[in-house]
Amino acid sequence: MAGLTNILQLSQRSLMANQAAISTVGHNVANANTDGYSRQRVNLAATTPDQTSYGYLGSGVTVQSIERIRSSFLDTQIRSTNDSLGKAETQQSILSQVETMVNEPSDNGLSAELGDFFNSFQDLANSPEDSSARNVVVQKADLLSQTFQQLSGNLKSLQSNTLSDIKTQLTQINSLTSEISTYNQQIIQANAAGGSPNDLMDQRDLAIQNLSELAKVTVSEDKQGTAQVSIGGIMVTSASGNIPLSETIQGNQVTISDGDAQHGIDVTSGKLGADLEAYNETIPNYLSTIDSLASTLITQVNTLHESGYGLGTPPSTGVDFFTGSSASDIAVNSQLENNSNLVAASKDGSTGDNTIALAISNLQNSKVMNGNSSTMGDAYNSFVTTLGTTIDSANNTQSTQTLVLQQLNEQQSSVAGVSTDEETTNLIQYQRAYQASSEVINVVNTLFQSILDMVQ
Amino acid sequence: MRITQSGTTTLYLNDINNARQNIVELQTQVATQKRVSKPSDDPQAASSILRLKSMLASNTQYTTNTNNALTMMDTTSSTLDSFASILSDVKTSIARASSSSAGSSELSTYASSIDQDLDELLSLANTKYNGKYIFSGTNTQEQPFTLAADRSSVSENANGITGSIKLPIADGLSQVTNLDGEQAFEGASIFNTLISIRNSLSSGSAPSTTDQQALDDAYSYVTGQSAKSGMIVSQLTNNQSSLASQNTQLQSMLSDQQDTDVASAITKEQSAETNLEAALQITAQTLPKSLLTYLSLT
Numbered sequence: 001m002a003g004l005t006n007i008l009q010l011s012q013r014s015l016m017a018n019q020a021a022i023s024t025v026g027h028n029v030a031n032a033n034t035d036g037y038s039r040q041r042v043n044l045a046a047t048t049p050d051q052t053s054y055g056y057l058g059s060g061v062t063v064q065s066i067e068r069i070r071s072s073f074l075d076t077q078i079r080s081t082n083d084s085l086g087k088a089e090t091q092q093s094i095l096s097q098v099e100t101m102v103n104e105p106s107d108n109g110l111s112a113e114l115g116d117f118f119n120s121f122q123d124l125a126n127s128p129e130d131s132s133a134r135n136v137v138v139q140k141a142d143l144l145s146q147t148f149q150q151l152s153g154n155l156k157s158l159q160s161n162t163l164s165d166i167k168t169q170l171t172q173i174n175s176l177t178s179e180i181s182t183y184n185q186q187i188i189q190a191n192a193a194g195g196s197p198n199d200l201m202d203q204r205d206l207a208i209q210n211l212s213e214l215a216k217v218t219v220s221e222d223k224q225g226t227a228q229v230s231i232g233g234i235m236v237t238s239a240s241g242n243i244p245l246s247e248t249i250q251g252n253q254v255t256i257s258d259g260d261a262q263h264g265i266d267v268t269s270g271k272l273g274a275d276l277e278a279y280n281e282t283i284p285n286y287l288s289t290i291d292s293l294a295s296t297l298i299t300q301v302n303t304l305h306e307s308g309y310g311l312g313t314p315p316s317t318g319v320d321f322f323t324g325s326s327a328s329d330i331a332v333n334s335q336l337e338n339n340s341n342l343v344a345a346s347k348d349g350s351t352g353d354n355t356i357a358l359a360i361s362n363l364q365n366s367k368v369m370n371g372n373s374s375t376m377g378d379a380y381n382s383f384v385t386t387l388g389t390t391i392d393s394a395n396n397t398q399s400t401q402t403l404v405l406q407q408l409n410e411q412q413s414s415v416a417g418v419s420t421d422e423e424t425t426n427l428i429q430y431q432r433a434y435q436a437s438s439e440v441i442n443v444v445n446t447l448f449q450s451i452l453d454m455v456q
Numbered sequence: 457m458r459i460t461q462s463g464t465t466t467l468y469l470n471d472i473n474n475a476r477q478n479i480v481e482l483q484t485q486v487a488t489q490k491r492v493s494k495p496s497d498d499p500q501a502a503s504s505i506l507r508l509k510s511m512l513a514s515n516t517q518y519t520t521n522t523n524n525a526l527t528m529m530d531t532t533s534s535t536l537d538s539f540a541s542i543l544s545d546v547k548t549s550i551a552r553a554s555s556s557s558a559g560s561s562e563l564s565t566y567a568s569s570i571d572q573d574l575d576e577l578l579s580l581a582n583t584k585y586n587g588k589y590i591f592s593g594t595n596t597q598e599q600p601f602t603l604a605a606d607r608s609s610v611s612e613n614a615n616g617i618t619g620s621i622k623l624p625i626a627d628g629l630s631q632v633t634n635l636d637g638e639q640a641f642e643g644a645s646i647f648n649t650l651i652s653i654r655n656s657l658s659s660g661s662a663p664s665t666t667d668q669q670a671l672d673d674a675y676s677y678v679t680g681q682s683a684k685s686g687m688i689v690s691q692l693t694n695n696q697s698s699l700a701s702q703n704t705q706l707q708s709m710l711s712d713q714q715d716t717d718v719a720s721a722i723t724k725e726q727s728a729e730t731n732l733e734a735a736l737q738i739t740a741q742t743l744p745k746s747l748l749t750y751l752s753l754t
């Protein structure tokens with residue numbers, strides 16, 4: 001038998017359930033623009049019916065659960081796109097700086113100055129008895145040396161900037177893993193108390209997503225709801241807390257290891273991966289290309305120059321043209337700076353002979369680089385082309401991954417995002433249900449009144 | 457598919473961003489007039505540009521070298537012409553002097569005229585152009601031929617009057633830009649032959665047949681060398697014009713690689729602007745719309 005009191009209780013439950021639903025609509029709308037927020041849904045269920053002689057009589061509604069709607073599959077994909085995008089973006093930014101330093105193709109890049117330097121020796125060959133042509137040679141060589149030194153210095157300071165970026169990123173990683181651990185603890189407690197801590201899970205997932213921009217992460221969840229995050233095969237967050245990472249500099253190489261510096265961690269992706277690659281490989285490679293170019297120039301020019309004769313009585317000979325041994329310290333011999341007549345053009349000491357000047361100028365056509373397989377100009381060209389190609393491919397990766405990420409985010413937002421239209425519709429639905437339930441209470445009230453009136 | 461407000465907002469923003477980025481790139485191309493201003497714009501083109509630029513620099517250098525060689529050889533050629541023409545005059549006078557009718561006073565007149573010619577020839581052989589003695593081989597700062605104070609002999613510079621000066625005038629091609637004293641006149645012997653002829657004439661006797669023969673040989677030798685230098689001049693002139701046409705060709709290849717096709721870039725830029733306007737307009741129309749606009753909840 002359904003007593004009037006039962007109907008009152010049933011209606012009260014309905015009011016409470018719809019109120020919870022309306023409150024969730026409010027929560028959703030409030031967080032429509034919150035980063036990482038997943039929309040929540042109130043799952044309603046009919047309560048256990050009362051058995052009567054004429055069958056089961058419904059007893060109303062209850063809130064079964066409040067569920068977070070989110071695709072964890074898309075989350076995994078977003079994380080893996082994040083790390084390739086993070087890597088491409090960082091590569092792009094580092095290499096673009098190199099590209100700016102190289103300053104090609106232009107009229108004052110290394111390529112043009114190398115050509116100018118060699119051609120100035122041909123000008124000297126045109127008037128080997130002239131000291132003004134020698135001043136031009138020294139001047140062009142000065143410019144060339146400065147460009148080498150600048151390029152080398154800029155690359156080195158870029159390398160050290162990259163190191164400080166690596167340190168900053170490690171700090172970020174450590175603070176994110178500690179944040180994730182804190183959320184993990186709170187989630188374990190909430191789960192133990194019963195009920196799904198949706199908002200905590202959202203915030204933890206957001207932190208993991210931010211972490212995935214810095215390095216490639218793999219995530220697994222244990223039974224209690226702890227997110228176990230690994231970087232490079234080492235678990236950095238677990239139920240027991242987070243393991244901070246640190247960097248070790250050995251020689252010219254930076255390596256990452258866990259707190260006790262016992263396990264090396266191989267980070268190849270994400271922003272950190274890109275910075276490590278730049279610091280350990282890319283920039284040293286560029287430096288060594290420039291260095292070998294400079295050192296070849298120094299030895300080749302010096303060998304010829306020492307064998308030749310400058311002006312003067314008796315004509316000078318055996319003088320080095322360049323000093324130094326790499327791009328960082330190449331310079332014109334200071335003796336020549338002070339007295340350009342020491343610049344050698346002649347092979348036999350006669351003032352009109354230009355054999356040495358021509359031989360030095362002809363070095364630009366000699367295959368003296370890379371095991372005598374290419375000229376200095378070719379070697380530099382291929383360095384510039386490789387740089388351009390690498391940036392181009394980083395640009396392409398960046399734009400592709402950006403598109404992929406946009407699509408994934410769109411898909412995730414289609415699943416997890418808040419649609420205000422939808423929420424408004426839901427609001428009307430729950431509002432009407434609430435109003436109708438109140439009406440039931442009103443009716444029951446009049447029924448009570450009728451009964452009381454009967455008694456009178 | 458569920459469409460959410462934050463999803464559409466991001467989508468619109470991305471579209472607008474892309475459209476703007478496109479415009480900036482095209483505007484940069486138009487403003488700089490360069491399609492490739494950094495290697496990553498087009499790595500292959502950047503490599504070609506570097507190569508073409510260095511070829512252009514070489515071409516310019518070859519042109520300078522050719523021009524220098526040309527003025528040197530021009531001077532050499534015209535000096536040798538004058539030299540040959542004086543020798544030819546000398547030959548004529550000697551032929552007259554050798555005729556039996558000439559008396560001793562007439563002979564001594566010839567002698568003094570030859571003495572003057574000797575000075576002229578020496579001054580031609582010691583021609584200095586652009587600060588260099590052109591017939592002194594590689595010892596360009598030292599006078600190649602010196603007449604003794606008593607005018608009894610001409611000697612060559614002890615440090616030598618030989619040595620050729622080469623300049624590269626094209627890839628793999630070098631040109632000798634001088635004739636040294638030995639090549640031009642076979643050294644000082646011609647002057648000493650003239651001195652010997654002058655001595656004979658002033659002593660009242662006709663020049664010896666050996667000397668006359670030597671003079672004839674020297675004349676035809678110098679004429680030959682003059683022709684040779686003329687040939688080099690014409691080779692150099694040809695080279696000059698081929699370098700000029702190469703230069704034009706290289707410039708146009710360089711421009712193909714690095715310059716913006718302004719007309720097409722501007723057209724593209726305009727279409728990109730239309731694109732942006734469309735994106736902005738759609739965003740402005742759609743973004744503010746929601747169910748709430750049409751609903752009043754009571």
